[in-house]
Amino acid sequence: MAAGANGRDPWWAMGEPLDRSPVLARGTGEQAPLVVRDEELDLEGAQDPALEVEGPGIIRAVNRHAERLLGRVRGELIGTAVESVLACEDLRVLATPVRGVCFVPAGAVHAINARGDRLVTAMTVCANGGDRRVLLLRAFGPERSSLDEDDLAEIVHDLRGPLSAIALEAHLLGECAGRGETVARIERNTSYMDRLVSDILDLCAADAGRLSLDLDQAELGEVVMRVVQRLSTVDGARVQVDRPATAVSFYDERRIERVLANLVDNALKYSPPRSPVTVRVRTAASRATVSVIDAGPGLAPADAAAVFGKYRRAPTAQGRTGSGLGLYVCRRIIEQHGGTLRVHSEVGAGSRFEFDLPRDAPSWQAREPWPDPARNRRVLIVDDDPVQADSLAVILTDDGFDTEVAHTAAEALLRARARRPHVLVADARLRGTSGIELLFRLHDELGPIPSIVLTGLPCHDAGVTAACRTLGASYLAKPVDLAQLRALLTPRT
Helix, strand or coil: CCCCCCCCCCHHHHCCCCCCCCECCCCCCCCCCCECCCCCCCHHHCCCCEEEEECCCEEEEECHHHHHHHCCCHHHHCCCEHHHCEEECCHHHHCCCCCCEEEEEEEEEEEECCCCCEEEEEEEEEECCCCEEEEEEEECCHHHHCCCHHHHHHHHHHHHHHHHHHHHHHHHHHHHHCCCHHHHHHHHHHHHHHHHHHHHHHHHHHHCCCCCCCCEEEEHHHHHHHHHHCCCHHHHHHEEEECCCCCEEEECHHHHHHHHHHHHHHHHHHCCCCCCEEEEEEECCCEEEEEEEECCCCCCHHHHHHCCCCCCCCHHHCCCCCCCCHHHHHHHHHHHCCCCEEEEECCCCCEEEEEEEECCCCCCCCCCCCCCCCCCCEEEEECCCHHHHHHHHHHHHHCCCEEEEECCHHHHHHHHHHCCCCEEEEECCCCCCCHHHHHHHHHHHHCCCCEEEEECCCCCCHHHHHHHHHHCCEEEECCCCHHHHHHHHCCCC
16 A cells, blocks of 8 residues: 555545544444445445445446536546545545544535535545445535526436326327327327426526527428427418528427427417418528518507517416516527517507527537447347336337337347447436447447437436537437437448
8 A cells, every 4th residue: 555645644544533524423333333334335225326436546337416516527536536526625534444434524525516615515435445434425505495407407307207108108099099179188288288398397497597508500491390280280270381492501300390380389379260370481691580470469569579588478378387587598498599589569460489490500510329220220228217218118019110219228138239220319307227238338349330319308417418429329208209219320421
């Protein structure tokens, strides 16, 4: 064992009780060392952020709560010095405690997240055999005292799970029994619920200044047609589409589709039952403009000026369902694209909501998801929800794909080693090892595998961002949009 600069053992091996900060557990460690020893220690069982470190403070394992707290994924944390994420007044509090367990009060240590924020943290250090120890963290302060964006992302992820299952089962029901109006209503209401959930998450991200976009080149007219095709037969017959042969722009396709769905839904809702609604797409040299025009009651100037405010609803909305968030979130999404969302309206003469988007490519180009587009037929689906995984497998098998299903990361590893997939579709959240960690592990073992992160988490989640940035994975939100998934799985020529 190497000695420190002062000739004594290094701080991580000292095991010296401090005079002040640590507090030893009474009735346990004072009489005999309390050792948390388990060769297969599962940190996911801890309810708080947990890190396992060894030797000179090298991180060997983390749980998902620690990933959330620190804003980093396991692949970024494991192998790094614990001092890079924990700032301590005295480094000896990170050493293996002499009596097995040691409590470090809040203020003596700060957790440092990916943004550089220092979070006041209390810590419990437990010996885990040899020079290993487990650090259990409890962060305090505004970041953890109320529902924050990360908490909301977890709630949204949990909500999207059953929504995705309903959507997939409805699709299968429609395939077996015919696409009747009952199935269509289930699909429309599932889509509406997903839009509300996404609006809430984007609202939180926008207000925190963290609304990030997944920009790529796409055809605006096709997005318009997808929105119209999801409408009921009656509503779809009311919508008239006026678009040029081509209107290619760079934008976040998923979010612009939500903006359009929101505007069309409002136009249908607030105008007479049989009146037409027009969706018009126009292009210029550098910008594309989309307008949604209705024959509704219109807005007074004061109401038109306030209609994009948070929780603001026009007088004509009284008695109709709505949260007052839809147009506010739409405006923030369009502004994030560098465009504007505006309304032209007159009482008794209807309204025209329109937005514009830049057509020029951003400074970076989206990465092609498949390095070898001729080979993407064998698909491994990894999801710990059997209903979602098995339903998706049935649908893709009917599409002609060679599908396999794994419900755990361990099962996925065995299947991938035995029969390398051409495409991996994995949920970001799995019990035990996360789907993101699985992607990194498979990349290390088998080399690059084109991957799709299918999840209810937002695209700016730390793990999702790391997988997309480092591995070139594609992001697809739950409930799964089968058209988008099929587009990702189709070879590009």
